[in-house]
Amino acid sequence: xxxxxxxxxGILEGExxxxxxxAVHKLAKIEEGEEGSLTFLxxxxxxxxxxxxxxxxxxxxxxxxxxxxxxxxxxxVEDAYKSFSKLLEYYNQVKNNKVGIEEPIFKSDTATYGSDxxxxxxxxxxxxxxxxxxxxxxxxxxxGDNVKIGNNVILFAGAKVYSETIxxxxxxxxxGVVLGADGFGxxxxxxxxxxxxxxxxxxxxxxxxxxxxxxxxxRATLGSTILxxxxxxxxxxxxxxxVEIGEHTVIAAQTGIAGSTKIGKHCxxxxxVGIVGHIVIGDFVKIQxxxxxxxxxxxxEVLQGSPALNYGDFNKSYVHFKNLPKIISRxxxxxxxx
Numbered sequence: 001x002x003x004x005x006x007x008x009x010g011i012l013e014g015e016x017x018x019x020x021x022x023a024v025h026k027l028a029k030i031e032e033g034e035e036g037s038l039t040f041l042x043x044x045x046x047x048x049x050x051x052x053x054x055x056x057x058x059x060x061x062x063x064x065x066x067x068x069x070x071x072x073x074x075x076x077v078e079d080a081y082k083s084f085s086k087l088l089e090y091y092n093q094v095k096n097n098k099v100g101i102e103e104p105i106f107k108s109d110t111a112t113y114g115s116d117x118x119x120x121x122x123x124x125x126x127x128x129x130x131x132x133x134x135x136x137x138x139x140x141x142x143x144g145d146n147v148k149i150g151n152n153v154i155l156f157a158g159a160k161v162y163s164e165t166i167x168x169x170x171x172x173x174x175x176g177v178v179l180g181a182d183g184f185g186x187x188x189x190x191x192x193x194x195x196x197x198x199x200x201x202x203x204x205x206x207x208x209x210x211x212x213x214x215x216x217x218x219r220a221t222l223g224s225t226i227l228x229x230x231x232x233x234x235x236x237x238x239x240x241x242x243v244e245i246g247e248h249t250v251i252a253a254q255t256g257i258a259g260s261t262k263i264g265k266h267c268x269x270x271x272x273v274g275i276v277g278h279i280v281i282g283d284f285v286k287i288q289x290x291x292x293x294x295x296x297x298x299x300x301e302v303l304q305g306s307p308a309l310n311y312g313d314f315n316k317s318y319v320h321f322k323n324l325p326k327i328i329s330r331x332x333x334x335x336x337x338x
Contacts, residue, residue, distance in 0.1 A: 001025065001094060005057050005073050008038070011090055012059070012083045018073030024056050027088075033058070033072070042081035059084050096154065098136060114151070126163065144180070150207070162219065164202035168229070171205050174213040179203050183218040183225075183241025183259060197221060199241060205231075212237065212253070221259075228265065246283065264299065274306070286311075 006020035028037035030046055033055025040059035041050050050058060051068045058072045059080045077083040098118035105123045113119070113131035120139035125131075129143050132151035137143070141155045144163035151169045155161070159173045162180030173179065185197035201220025205227050211217070212235035217225060220242045227233075230248035238256040239245070245257075246265030255269055258277030263269075267281065270289030275281070282299035292306030302311035320327070 001091075003038075005075060008057065008059075008087065009075050012075065012077050012087060014059070014075040014077040014083065015062075016073065016075055018057075020073075022056050022073050027091075028055055030055065030058065038087075039072075040080045040084040042079075042084070059087075096136060102139070108145075120157070132169070138175075156213075162203075164219070166202065166204045168205055168207040168209065170208045172210045173205075174211060174215075174235075176214040177211050178216045179205070179211075180219040181216060183221055185221055185241065185259075201225065201242070203227075209233075215239070218259075234271070240277065252289065 002023045002025045004021055004023045005016045005018065009016045024036055024038040026037050028034065028039050030039040030041055030049045030053050033039045033053040035054055035056055037055045038057045039053060039055040041047065041064065042061070050072065051070055053072055055072050057075060059075045059077060061080045062076045062078060064076065099116050101119045102121040104121060105119055105125070107125040108127045108129065110127050111125040111129040113135065114133035116134045117131055118136045120137060120141070122139050123137050123141045125143050126145040126147070128146045131137070131149045132153065134152045135149055136154045138155060138157040140158045142160045144161060146163050147161050147165045149167045150171070153167055153169070153171045155173045156175045158175045160178045165180040180203045182199040185199055186194035187197055189195050199219050199221050201223045203217050203219050203225045206229040208230045209227050210232045212233050214235050215233050215237040217227070217239040218241040219225060223242060225239065225242055226244045228245060228247040231245050232250045234251060234253040236253050237251055240257060240259040242260040243257050245263045246267065248265055249263055249267040249269070251269040252271035254271050255273040257263070257275045260278045261275055261281070263281045264283035264285060266283055267285045269287045270291070272290045273287050273293065275293045279293070279296050281293070281297040282301065284300045285297050286302045287293060287308065288304035288311065290306065291304055291308040293303065294307050297303065304311045304314040
């Protein structure tokens with residue numbers, strides 16, 4: 001896709017300083033810009049690059065005044081960073097604006113879909129599946145029986161949506177995601193063997209939920225595993241059965257959450273965090289990467305470590321952790337003197 005400086009300025013409500021007809025077809029960092037690319041300058045420490053960049057177009061703040069000759073065409077806007085982000089969003093919308101049904105696919109006679117949908121080759125739509133308007137189902141996606149999907153949802157290639165799952169509006173499910181697989185439910189019998197406990201619940205994603213590639217969310221044993229509106233999950237996260245995650249909580253990669261734990265709203269959870277089952281984590285909680293959470297957590301706590309401590313206490317304690325050999329040596333010396 002090609003865009004001229006004039007077209008981009010129109011999208012961003014900016015001003016062109018240079019050639020309005022010059023066109024770009026790719027994006028680049030300002031230090032790596034080349035002919036045909038679009039870049040931006042927001043951080044002053046990169047200013048030197050604007051005088052030697054080969055990028056055809058550069059988005060800058062209106063306050064920017066060149067101190068040397070430049071070759072790149074400028075588009076001046078109120079906030080270069082926000083405008084570039086807006087342009088990326090627009091680019092993605094255009095790029096992903098696929099419509100129509102490719103062949104071959106399998107669609108049950110009882111499956112229905114709304115307007116402006118895209119269904120890629122080798123997709124599978126089971127019995128009683130319903131898709132809303134402007135849903136994008138990329139190739140090799142599996143959608144099981146009785147799944148309900150709202151409007152403006154994207155399911156990228158290879159995603160698997162098991163039966164009974166409910167997905168709200170404006171959700172993104174990336175490649176390799178598995179929604180609704182059986183939870184890890186087994187009960188020991190008298191012979192010491194483990195018998196499977198049937199998992200009869202489902203998974204619910206409310207509106208505006210994003211799920212990163214390779215993440216797995218298990219169906220509930222009974223009831224629902226629920227991600228409330230605005231939840232954002234990174235890649236390769238494990239959410240166990242009957243977990244509930246509150247509104248606008250974000251979780252980084254490789255975190256694992258055991259069954260029946262409830263996490264509040266507006267929490268921030270770092271990468272590789274382990275959270276035990278059957279606990280309650282409050283609202284506005286922040287958990288640092290690689291922490292282990294084994295207890296209930298109150299609102300607004302900030303935690304680090306395994307088992308996790310209050311963040312401030314952890315940092316104070318760490319001063320002593322790293323000096324333990326010296327402290328032990330001093331104690332040994334004092335004991336010898338006694």
